Amino acid sequence: MKFHLFPIITFVMIVATNAALRPELYWKSMLPNTPIPKSITDLLHFGQYTNSNDQKEEKLGYGGVNVGVYKGYHGSGTNVNVGVGHSPFDYLYAASETQSHDDPNVVLFFMEKDLHRGTKLNSHFTKASNEATFLPRQVADSIPFSSNKVKDILNKLSVEPGSDEAKIMKNTINECEAKGLKGEEKYCATSLESMVDFATSKLGKNIKAFSTEKAENETKLQKYTITQGVKNLADNNVVVCHKQNYPYAVFYCHKTDTTKAYFVPLESANGSRVKAIAVCHTDTSKWNPKHLAFKVLKVQPGTVPICHFLPEDHVVWLLK
Numbered sequence: 001m002k003f004h005l006f007p008i009i010t011f012v013m014i015v016a017t018n019a020a021l022r023p024e025l026y027w028k029s030m031l032p033n034t035p036i037p038k039s040i041t042d043l044l045h046f047g048q049y050t051n052s053n054d055q056k057e058e059k060l061g062y063g064g065v066n067v068g069v070y071k072g073y074h075g076s077g078t079n080v081n082v083g084v085g086h087s088p089f090d091y092l093y094a095a096s097e098t099q100s101h102d103d104p105n106v107v108l109f110f111m112e113k114d115l116h117r118g119t120k121l122n123s124h125f126t127k128a129s130n131e132a133t134f135l136p137r138q139v140a141d142s143i144p145f146s147s148n149k150v151k152d153i154l155n156k157l158s159v160e161p162g163s164d165e166a167k168i169m170k171n172t173i174n175e176c177e178a179k180g181l182k183g184e185e186k187y188c189a190t191s192l193e194s195m196v197d198f199a200t201s202k203l204g205k206n207i208k209a210f211s212t213e214k215a216e217n218e219t220k221l222q223k224y225t226i227t228q229g230v231k232n233l234a235d236n237n238v239v240v241c242h243k244q245n246y247p248y249a250v251f252y253c254h255k256t257d258t259t260k261a262y263f264v265p266l267e268s269a270n271g272s273r274v275k276a277i278a279v280c281h282t283d284t285s286k287w288n289p290k291h292l293a294f295k296v297l298k299v300q301p302g303t304v305p306i307c308h309f310l311p312e313d314h315v316v317w318l319l320k
Helices: 023-030 147-156 164-177 192-203 292-297
Strands: 012-014 046-050 056-060 081-083 109-111 120-123 185-189 207-210 222-226 231-235 238-243 251-256 259-268 273-281 306-309 315-319
Touching (some): 023 192, 109 292, 147 164, 192 207, 192 251, 192 315, 231 315
Antiparallel strands (some): 046 056, 207 315, 222 259, 273 306
């Protein structure tokens, strides 16, 4: 189920008088030597129109926002579909009934020891959540993002209280406000600028950003083989940002001292290639013992490093 397109974003910017930097220009001012991943540039869409006073204005997010129920990057009609439940990348929560009955042949979580040439995995690489795009920070900051102001948020974004859309939005806000795991530094970025600020505050400015890149026509479940070239990108100094379900782009970012990142080249049976980013968690002892990863891998918390590929619209930040 997806949200309908609706005219949420009625905020406009007068280009001639707006002195604030566009999100991508803020990135370049803060990180001039760090290329912007395609997963981010895809979320920087602005459409132009002329108002009744012949002033050129920019309408944000196509003048509407498409918000879908969270779907994992894998599956063929049997995606991990959390609905108004919790993301599989939130490790405080137990697996939902929907997740527990998903296709066991589709790989979501795997072990670090399997990250080598020749390993075969059934995966489906796609965007994790929805097509919602970034708002400039001055616009995003003008919209409340708090469980104490849900009524105001729904009213401002023209979302019907009690609807599935409202439930998903409330769930996203609640997950953002929930206490993190011990040793986890977490933050929900409601704009690209605030995501850059969080990453640089934790890692400094000498950083790079990566996302999974797949073939444009890769849309279905495939059997992939890990090919030569697996590379350990970072140990511990890693910030991972997961795109959330919300009417505009919101990313749940977190840093722990027990996260590793890998570049993993994959090739499918039909010859298509994926440049995947995998994240491995070396300490899962504080995860919910009923989390989906333990059910899938049939292991106990804290016993082995557990990994997952990043959906293509998630971002990992690393030291250069």
